[in-house]
Amino acid sequence: MTTTTARASRRALLRAAAAGVTALAAGCSGGTRSVQVAVVWSTSELDRFRQVVADYPAPVQVVSAGNDIDAFLRARHLAGTTPDVAILPRPGLVTEYAQRGWLSPVRPSTEYAVPEGLSNLLTDDGRRYGVWVKAAHKSLVWHLPSVLPHQPADWDELVELTRRLGGLARRGGGPAPLALGAADGWVLTDWFENVLADVAPDSYDTLAGPDADWQGGPVRDALDRLAELWSIDGAFLGGGRRALLTQYEESVIQVVHTRRAVLLVGADFTADVVGPFQRGPEAPTTFRFPGARPGGGPLIVGGDAAVAFADTRGGVELVEWLTRADSFQPWLRAGGYLSPNTTVSITSYTDQVGQRLAREMRAPGTLRFDLSDQLPGAFTGSDGVGIWRIMQGFFADVTDGVRANEAIRRATGQLAAAARNAGGGR
Incomplete structure (x- = not known):
């Protein structure tokens, strides 16, 4: 275990212990017992979820577990202070916890339905252990209309636009074409997943399984397409090395502020980052x-x-309540929420962008779930490890002038080794 990992684990243990003491105190304070929920959300997302559960008929205590909710929940399990419910960001954690015997099966309400490709990710041995409560549309490109009046229609046009704007930026004639928060590895895997699902949709669906071929043609083709774009001189503000030090929030500021x-x-x-930093009345727009x-x-x-832990009271009932079509109406009205539940009316979204995204999610045949979130063990990626770290290494290679063939050879070898170490793929 690295020093950074050890410190993160100690922080998670201390947060878990403190939250456990709070939960015990709340349970002993008399009156109706509250239901405790651990979430990954913070700031505005945390506030809005608290508004949602304020309508639940029993008191609900919401605890933010920070970025590493897995470490937080493991510490709480060891301490004997497991929450009633948790909101998990990866389907792999749902099946892993179910196989450990930590979870209770759950039954959604009759008002719950999700797009094809999502439902079976939260089941184990034919039983459902989780329900989707929030979705994220991860195939968007943001820009200001005044800065980019004409959107690229396809990949080739994006490459040509990047070359043209990159040349102007190098000569001091304009902004860099691309903002990229590559310090956050998930940003790079989102790029990879979008390209892979386009060039090899059938292979995309198999890469999360035990027979995944991480050195095969589809992965190489996707990386080759990324290398074509990422290696363009002047593509990124400050170059590739600066992009690797840039957090995602900073990359948003580079575009909108x-x-x-x-x-x-x-x-x-x-959109949650845009709000506080938008300069002037012009709002950014998006395209696929x-x-x-x-x-x-x-x-x-x-x-x-959402999952309910075994041997806890009130968890299963709260999870079922969260699947009702009207439960998340406070968050829908506030904005910044995309429901995975297709029974939620499109007109519930207060803005045209939200309505468009909801319609796109319901279009048949195009949806793929985030691949890195499906991968097993440490391969799934977190800061400094797994597929996130491998993609950062690949990005560093192609922006540093390493030939694409060599960068792809290195990356696919590392991906295959990480898959084997995690017990899946080759």
Whole structure:
């Protein structure tokens, strides 16, 4: 275990212990016993979820577990202070906890339905252990209309636009074409997943399984397409090395506030970052991540799932309540929320962008779930490890002038080794 990992684990243990003491105190305070929920959300998302559960008929205590909710929940399990419910950001955690015997099966309400490709991710041995409560549309490109009046229609047009704007930026004639928060590894895997789902949709669906071929043609083709774009001189503000030090929030600021970059690939939750930093009345707009053909490529979706822990009171009932069509209305009215539940009316969204994204999620045949969130063990990626770290290494290679063939050889070898170490793939 590295020093950084050890410190993170100790922080998670201390947070878990403190939250456990709070939970015990709340349970002994008399009156109706509260239901405790552990979530990954913070700031505005945390506030809005608290508004949602304020309508639940029993008191609900919401605890933010920070970025590493897995470490938090393991510490709480060891301490004997497991919460009643958790909101998990990865379906792999749902099946892992179910196999450990930590979870209770759950039954959604009759008002719950999700797009094809999402439902079976939260089951184990034919039993459902989780329900989707929040979705993330991860196939969007953000820009200011005044800075980019004409959107690229397909991948080739995006490459040509990046070359043209990159040349102007090098000569001091304008902003960099792309903002990229590569310090956050998930940003790079989102790029990879969008490209892979476009060039090899069938292979995309198999890469999360035990027979995944991480050194095969489809992965190489996707990396080759990324290398074509990422290696363009002047593509990124400050170059590739600066992008690797840039956090995602800073990359959003580069587009909407300082206007030193033109385009940003980011999920719908980017809107939460835009709000505080938008300069002037002009709001950014979005278009679908460009595929090989005009009209956009496949749709990559992430999501957060609610689970109820075994031997806890009130957890299963709260999870079922969260699947009702009207439960998340406070968050829908506030904005910044995309429901995975297709029984939620499109008119519940207060803005046209939200309505458009909800319709896109319901279009048949295009949806793929975030691949890195499906991968087993440490391969799934977190800061400094797994597929996130491997993609950062690949990005460093192609922006440092390493030939594409060599960068792809290194990356696919590392991906295959990480898959084997995690017990899946080759």
